[in-house]
Amino acid sequence: MSVPLARYLKDFGAPQPKPLEFVSDFDFSENNFDLPEVPLEPAVDIEEEKSKARAEGYEAASLEMTERHEQQLAQIAAEHRAEIEALTVKYEGVVAERVEAFLKEMKVSVADAVDNSVARVLRPFVQEEVARAAGAKFAADVAEEIGQGRTVKLSVRGSETFIEMMRKRLDPLVTEVEYGDSAEIDMTLEVGDSILVTRLKTFVEAMEEQIDE
Numbered sequence: 001m002s003v004p005l006a007r008y009l010k011d012f013g014a015p016q017p018k019p020l021e022f023v024s025d026f027d028f029s030e031n032n033f034d035l036p037e038v039p040l041e042p043a044v045d046i047e048e049e050k051s052k053a054r055a056e057g058y059e060a061a062s063l064e065m066t067e068r069h070e071q072q073l074a075q076i077a078a079e080h081r082a083e084i085e086a087l088t089v090k091y092e093g094v095v096a097e098r099v100e101a102f103l104k105e106m107k108v109s110v111a112d113a114v115d116n117s118v119a120r121v122l123r124p125f126v127q128e129e130v131a132r133a134a135g136a137k138f139a140a141d142v143a144e145e146i147g148q149g150r151t152v153k154l155s156v157r158g159s160e161t162f163i164e165m166m167r168k169r170l171d172p173l174v175t176e177v178e179y180g181d182s183a184e185i186d187m188t189l190e191v192g193d194s195i196l197v198t199r200l201k202t203f204v205e206a207m208e209e210q211i212d213e
Contacts, residue, residue: 139169154178158185 142154156166157180166187170177 136169139166139173142170143173155186155188156180157182157187159183 154170154177156163156170156177158166160181162185163179163181167177167179
């Protein structure tokens with residue numbers, strides 16, 4: 001482009017702006033931008049947090065289950081004690097009844113045993129007393145018959161002790177008496193055609209039966 005043409009075109013060009021200067025009310029020097037460093041947050045370990053949460057949950061659940069289990073055990077123990085107490089009361093009553101019945105039965109058995117033992121011990125003496133009474137009555141009958149002038153015939157059988165007892169009673173009254181040793185006591189009085197038998201054996205046996213009962 002020629003110089004004359006450039007001169008004409010010069011007016012058509014936009015003027016170049018001057019660079020603007022930034023003016024601030026604050027005085028920022030280059031050294032004033034030295035700010036403290038902000039510490040970075042530590043990195044979070046996701047797996048560790050999961051494990052920690054899982055452990056805490058397990059511990060809480062275990063504690064709750066343990067408390068619940070202890071409560072259930074305490075309830076079961078209380079129910080068991082109540083059942084044991086009820087059974088104890090029941091069986092103590094049964095045992096008391098059994099002991100009472102046993103003591104009553106034992107009392108009766110002991111009484112029976114004592115009665116039987118005493119009866120066995122006294123039986124010889126009872127028999128002897130019966131024999132003495134019968135002998136005395138027999139001797140009185142003999143004396144009465146002789147006193148009336150009748151002829152009598154006597155027969156006495158029994159133990160040696162009984163015979164000796166009857167000798168003392170009858171010998172002064174009657175000269176002829178037939179004595180015989182026997183385990184059974186029996187006396188016979190013949191007056192003419194009549195025979196008087198004491199029936200002492202039957203009487204003693206009846207008394208022994210009553211003693212045995």
